[in-house]
Amino acid sequence: MADPVATTLTLEAVRRSDIADDAAHVLTDGDAWLIASQNNDGGWSADPWSDDFITAMVLEYLTRRASLLAQVDGFLLMSRGFFRKAEELALEGGANNRRLAAIASVHAFEMFLYGVFEKREDLGLSAFKENGVETLGPREALRALQDGLKRTGALAPSSKLSYRDELSSLTSRRDGIIHRAQEISKAEVDAGLSCVRKFIGTFGRSLLNLNLLQ
Structure with missing residues (x-):
């Protein structure tokens, strides 16, 4: 029984x-x-x-x-944490919270990419530059994943990685916040979070068989 x-x-x-x-x-x-x-x-x-x-x-x-969420560690755990923090900051509202939400959302997809590189050894990718100390950064990591998927045949040679343009734009907005104290609107933050969620959801399932954010 x-x-x-x-x-x-x-x-x-x-x-x-x-x-x-x-x-x-x-x-x-x-x-x-x-x-x-x-x-x-x-x-x-x-x-x-x-x-x-x-x-x-x-x-x-x-x-x-x-x-209940899948148990993860390392980069993937950081990705989930950054995304949850971005959501919290966006809900709290206010100019500075929106800035911080945008920054956290970029960290969320960046850490996710590093987690993919770590878990999917067949892609032949690393989160680190040749010096073995510095991480690639979000834009270079997006390009690396695109190249890795093309190399393994998972992405057609003429295709572009889904959401790459939107996430690159979000990264540019983050850079403006960090280096020039620019503001970001609620609509921009919401759109960025939605894109990051879709990106992590899509590639979490297809590359890791994982629903990281659920």
């Missing part, structure tokens, strides 16, 4: 893994089983665990399941 504790822990692990999208049917069936196994009093039971412990665990999972 299935155990609600083991089932809950397994479902959470799958949702946090890089196979969550491919295992959608498993998650759906598992969630349905958990709900169907609920006692008449609204709780869950299984030996040797106390009902209170199991019920709290299952309810916490069911409440948080949609927001």
Whole structure:
């Protein structure tokens, strides 16, 4: 007989893994089983665990399941963190928060690119320049990914990397903020965040089988 504790822990692990999208049917069936196994009093039971412990665990999972993100580290974790911070700053509003949101959004896709280079060794790309100390920077990293995808046949020779122009423009706006204290409008910040989300979502799934931002 299935155990609600083991089932809950397994479902959470799958949702946090890089196979969550491919295992959608498993998650759906598992969630349905958990709900169907609920006692008449609204709780869950299984030996040797106390009902209170199991019920709290299952309810916490069911409440948080949609927001569970794949476990990542290094550059990819930084990418997620920068993007979340950019969203927070954009929501808070104000001229300076918009500047900081734009800067954070560029860091988000830049760190994502470095994470791809690290995880996809077959692309033959590095986050670092030849001196092994300095990172490429967002524009050069975009170009590197485009060249790497063309080299492996994933992108046609005459094609351009999706969102490259928009992200390059966002990087230029960031440079203006850093070096000339320029302002950026709410519409520009929102458009930039939307583009970064689409870029990370598209290439996270196609290159890493990962829904980084969910």
